[in-house]
Amino acid sequence: MLQKSLIRRLDLITLQLFVAVHEEGTLTRAASREAIAVSAASKRLMELEEALGISLFVRQAKGMSLTPAGETLLHHARQMLFNVEKMGLELGEHSHGVRGYVRMLANLSAIIQFLPEDLRDFSERHPQVKTDLEERPSAGVIQGVLDGVADLGICSIDSDIKGLHSVLYRQDKLVVLMPPHHPLANRSSVAFADTLGSDYVGLHAASSINMRTHAAAREAGKVLRVRIHVPGFDAMCRMVQANMGIGILPQRAYELFGRALGLHAVPLTDEWSDRALILVVRDEALLSPVSRMLFEHLRGIN
Incomplete structure (x- = not known):
């Protein structure tokens, strides 16, 4: 009975309003954002809660917050709205000869090192498939795939994938980036602990490299001195060139950016410096035909 009621009474405008109330925090701001009268917005939310038989929001003097049931609906509402938007984009692309549309999230390491050539090869084989690529830290990639923001993602293997299906994509090696005059520059390899006497140029706080290096410093009983x-x-290489400190980055990223600046790269001996990147999807069996083609192409590279 509930399913029939939802089919009859649940609509996309109400779902979009529901998401807006969560994001804006108040019904008034959400109604203004969605260009709907506050009274009409309130009625829509009440009818939605009646159809579901549950309360979705805790109404407080300073705004509205989600109940546990509201959190569940938020996940599904965002996914439904994304799927509708994606459907419109894909159908619109057909008028221009495009036969498919794939949304993809990837971390910085994958985008800089491997995806330009890998996506070029895929595009040459399937010129009528359009790919939308967005950069996010590994945790953001996982959450985006879980929320249905993307069909597939690429992240670090040491991330919590929260039940997503994963396969190996690529492997890389982390090195220490430094000016040629640095005391460690003449070494063939170096342990991370031996670098902790130097100032560091760090990546943004959410990056997997930043989190891993801070964790390794704590394990060594020291603090990473991030300047x-x-x-x-590319910004890291320029800062290291300007003597702001040393940095940790993948070997291939050094070859692309650091070598031309006259910088040195010394491989790390620590086990965690040999990394793997993985492809993640919600359910391989539920991928669209074009998303499956890209998934198979990327996982077949290694």
Whole structure:
């Protein structure tokens, strides 16, 4: 009975309003954002709660917050709205000769090191498939795939994938980036603990490399002396060139950015410096045909 009631009474405008109330915190701001009268918005929410038979919000003097049931609906509502938007994009692309549309999230390491060539090869084989790629830290990639924001993602293997299906994508090696005059520059390899006497140029706080290096410093009983945080590997190379500190980045990123600046890279001996990147999806069996083609292409590279 509940299922029939939902089919008859649940609509996309109400779902979009529900998400807006959560994001804005108040019914008034959500109604303004969705260009709907406050009274009409209130009625829609009441009818939604009646159809579900549960309360979705805790109404407080300073705003509205989700109940546990509301949190559950939020996940499904966002996924439904994403699927509708994706359907519209894919159907619209057909008028321009595009036969498929894939949304993808990936961390910085994957985008800088491997995806340009891998996606180029895929595009050459399937020129009528359009790929939308967005950079996020590994944790953001996982959450985005869980929320249905993307069809597939690439993240670090040491991330909590929260039940997503995963397969190996690529492997990389972390190195210490430094100016040629640095005391460690003439070494063939170095333990991370031996670098902790130097100032560091760190990546943004949410990056897997930043979190792993801080954890390794704690394990060594020391503090990572981060002098400045930067958003990407190219910025790290420039800061190291300017003698702001040393940094940790993948070997291939050094070859792309650091070598041309006259910087040195010394491989780390620590076990965690040999990394793997993985492909994650909610359910491989539920991928669209074009998403499955890209998934199979990427996992077949290694």
